[in-house]
Amino acid sequence: MTTRSTPEQGRLDPDLDAIMSERRHLINLTYRLLGSLAEAEDAVQETYTRWYAMSRRQQDAIESPGAWLTTVASRICLNLLRSARVRRETYVGEWIPEPLPDGTVADPADRVTLDESVNLAFLVVLEAMTPAERVAFILHDVFCHSFAEVAEIVGRTPAACRQLASSARRRIRASQPSATTPAARPADVVRNFMQAWEAKDIDALIGLLDPDATAVADGGGLATTFLRPIEGGEQIARAWVELARHRPGDMTVLERMVNGQPGLVAQQDDVIVTVFAFEVAGDRISHIWVVRNPDKLRRWTTS
Numbered sequence: 001m002t003t004r005s006t007p008e009q010g011r012l013d014p015d016l017d018a019i020m021s022e023r024r025h026l027i028n029l030t031y032r033l034l035g036s037l038a039e040a041e042d043a044v045q046e047t048y049t050r051w052y053a054m055s056r057r058q059q060d061a062i063e064s065p066g067a068w069l070t071t072v073a074s075r076i077c078l079n080l081l082r083s084a085r086v087r088r089e090t091y092v093g094e095w096i097p098e099p100l101p102d103g104t105v106a107d108p109a110d111r112v113t114l115d116e117s118v119n120l121a122f123l124v125v126l127e128a129m130t131p132a133e134r135v136a137f138i139l140h141d142v143f144c145h146s147f148a149e150v151a152e153i154v155g156r157t158p159a160a161c162r163q164l165a166s167s168a169r170r171r172i173r174a175s176q177p178s179a180t181t182p183a184a185r186p187a188d189v190v191r192n193f194m195q196a197w198e199a200k201d202i203d204a205l206i207g208l209l210d211p212d213a214t215a216v217a218d219g220g221g222l223a224t225t226f227l228r229p230i231e232g233g234e235q236i237a238r239a240w241v242e243l244a245r246h247r248p249g250d251m252t253v254l255e256r257m258v259n260g261q262p263g264l265v266a267q268q269d270d271v272i273v274t275v276f277a278f279e280v281a282g283d284r285i286s287h288i289w290v291v292r293n294p295d296k297l298r299r300w301t302t303s
Helices: 016-020 023-034 037-053 056-060 065-090 120-127 131-142 147-154 158-175 186-198 202-208 233-245 298-302
Strands: 209-218 251-258 261-268 271-281 284-291
Touching (some): 016 065, 023 037, 037 065, 065 131, 120 158, 120 271, 131 147, 131 158, 147 158, 186 202, 186 233, 186 251, 186 271, 251 271, 271 298
Antiparallel strands (some): 251 261, 261 271
C-alpha cells in the first residue's frame, strides 16, 4: 500500500514520489494487457492525467493511490482491447505483439520485467482471449489481485471473473506444445537454426522444425513480408532458404534475447530491421514470429 504524506510536511506535492513510484508497476501491467509498449505508455500517461485532473480534496479522499492507479489503468486497457479488434480489422497482414529487447529503456521506471508472462508465445495466446478474459487473468494470475478487486475493474461479479480466469487458463494449456523428445536448450536450437539458415541447408532446417510448425510475420503494411502464416516445417524451411538467397549482402543475422527468450535479429546499416522470436518444444521449433513493422522495432533501434 502506498504511504501518503501530509500537507503539513511542507512539500509542494507530498504525493509525487509515492504516485510516480507506481509507474513501473503500471508499465508492466499495461504491456501485458495490451501487447504494445507504445500503447502501454500511452495508457499509463492517461492514468496519470486523470489523477492530476482531480482536485487535492479528491486525491486525499483516495485511501490507496496505488490501487486507484491500477484500477484506472486496467479500465483504460480494457476499453483499448475492446476497440483494438475493430482497429486491427484494417491492419495489413498478421498482428504480432511488440517484441522487447533486454534493457528496453534507460529509465528503470519504464522497464518491463522480462519473465514467462511476457514471452511472445504467451502474449500471442493472450491476443486470442476476450478483453475481459485477458484482464481477469493478468490481474489475478500474474499480478495476484483478488477476484473481488478484478470484479470492480471489469464490472462483473467475482464468480464471473473466476470463470473468466479459468477460461483463460484453459486457452493457455491448450496452446502449450507437447514435447515428445527430451528438451534441448532453446538457445542451442535457435543457434543451430541460424547456422543452417545461413548455410542454406534445407535438410538441417527441416530437422530443426516441428513438422506442424507455423511461421507468422508482421510488416504492418510498412515492410515487405509474407502476409499469411506459413504452415509446416518443410514449407518454412524452403521459405527461409529463399530468404537467405535474396538477403542483402550488408544484412547480418545476430543472436539476441527477445522478450527474455533466445531469438534472432536482422541488422542492416546498423539498424535492426527484423526480429525473430521462437517457441521451442523439445528439440524442435514449433513457432516462429517475424516482426518487421518498423513502428514495433523502435526500441531495438535505440536500445
